Amino acid sequence: MNAPASGTASRLAAARVLDAVLHRGRSLKGEFASALPKLADPRDRALVEAICFAALRGRARYAAALDGWMAKPLGQRDAPLRALLYVGFAQIDALRLPAHAAVDATVEAARALGRTHQAGMVNALLRRALREGLPAADPAQAWPAWLLDEVRRDWPAQADALLAASATAAPLWLRVNRQTATRDAALRDLQAAGIAATAHPVLPEALRIEDSMAVADLPGFDAGRLSVQDGSAQAVADALAPAPGARVLDACAAPGGKAAHLLERDPSLRLTALDVDPRRLRRTAETLKRVGVDANVVLETVDATHLASWWDGTPFDAVLIDAPCSATGIVRRQPDILLHRQPADIEALVSTQARLLDALWPAVAPGGVLVYATCSILARENAAQIDAFLARTADATAEPLDDRFGHPAGAGRQRLPGEDGMDGFFYARLRKA
Structure with missing residues (x-):
């Protein structure tokens, strides 16, 4: 044949x-x-x-x-x-x-x-x-009944809009590496290549392209001047906002986009990046190398909750937990989530998230901050998770985040899928007494 x-x-x-x-x-x-x-x-x-x-x-x-x-x-x-x-x-x-x-x-x-x-x-x-x-x-027909019920319960006024947005293609978001290019220069390079892009008015490194395209066709991508990262994920760096030269922990670092963003903003950060999966941590190393910020980063393949296996006892000024989650905020990018996710998965994820918060809080320096983030839209993983942590952690207080981060959601903020063209994302910023 x-x-x-x-x-x-x-x-x-x-x-x-x-x-x-x-x-x-x-x-x-x-x-x-x-x-x-x-x-x-x-x-x-x-x-x-x-x-x-x-x-x-x-x-x-x-x-x-x-x-x-x-x-x-x-x-x-x-x-x-x-x-x-x-x-x-x-x-x-x-x-x-x-x-x-x-x-x-x-x-x-x-x-x-x-x-x-x-x-x-x-x-x-x-x-x-x-x-x-x-x-x-109805886009809701693509969602399993148990998950649809939870979304409608958590977001009754916004559910129809977020379900519709989750059934559409997402724009391509780019992050400009401020160590090697200005955003204006990157925008001019894209326009010269016939690629229409717009600069986001609030996110300082963000460019948005409406139509998907191969990253190899992006001028400056191979040289590390551009990275693909949704606007909602770029906002994590603003939520954490470490001081210059701070000691920073990225506890669930792979594939490395958020660590790279932080270091592109401030190469003097002393950053430790952890991930439990060695293959994904190798991708983190590749990401950091491509954008040219891999010189002073500590990478370790460990379970972040086992502090004795990796922590030297020196506290961190800023800790980022980009926690494993249901990924219900990125269904438009991973549409098979709706086929595979099961109720038991959420229970297991909520338990893992709580363990991460409890285990890593001792590693935060007094006066330091911890940012908890997920790409979920479920209250169990987000607002309820943080409320429960604050209730059992006497020296933790939530610091308010502004409208840039979405809707008020307990002690944090929630952006829903499609809002301002971005993915669904939750952010909470906690200060240690």
Whole structure:
């Protein structure tokens, strides 16, 4: 059998990734790691990524189309075909690819899947989508009922807006490395390359690009002048705001974006970066090296809660806990979260977050600060977590954060997905007596 043409190969790869994620509980990131290197052309790799993200964000609408248009629903044995139809719908609906390319390559992919007898049905369904458009569907339908109930309980007035935002593509946020470039200069470089970007009025290093693109195409990225980091994540450096030359701990550092941001602002910081995963800590080292701030950083692969294994007893002026969390604030960037997250996961995460807070508080110097941050929108992980910590920790007080950090949420602040184009994020700043 001849190898499929490039256009067919990319649709086939996307369908196989989606089938694994939708029907076999696999992670999108893990499937990409396996599938993308098999595609030689970087444009094909980018297309597969774009298709899969769009299909997962739009799966409620695409499921509604199949339910409404098919006399007989697809069965379990047709799971690969369902994934391929989502691939076709995503090209037509979200990516707006030329009709002939989207339909023809997807029909050929059906044949390559061994579904020649169903290729005519694929063609008919995709052409109907072209004629009629995809039916509307409530974005809430993509959320598991238990998680949807919790979101609506925590954010009753904002729930519809955040659910809608979580089903849309996010803009590309960049952070300018102030050690090697000014933001104005970086903006001019982007404009000279034909890339439209805007400077954020409050975040001093932030640039926003509405359309996604390969980082390799960003002028200055390879040289470390630019990094990809959402605006809400960039705000963590403002929440921590360590004094010049401070001794700083980044307790859950990987993949290193926040540590790099802090050091780009002040290379004199004495920063210790920890992570429990050695592979992710290597990524942190690579990140710091790329932006040129790796000279005076201590990197250790440890469980941050086991102080005796790594801490020398010298307290830190500032501690950042970017805690492991449900990631419910970044569903638009990781849409498979909604397929994989289980109620027991939240209980385990809440327990881990509490252990981190309790274990690391003794390492904060008197008068020092600890910033607790998550990319969650759940009160259990955020406002309730901090309220409980303050109730059991006599020498901890919360310091107010202003409107830059979102809605008041207990002793902290919560930005919700899509607000000012940013991801959902929680921040709390605590001072030690």
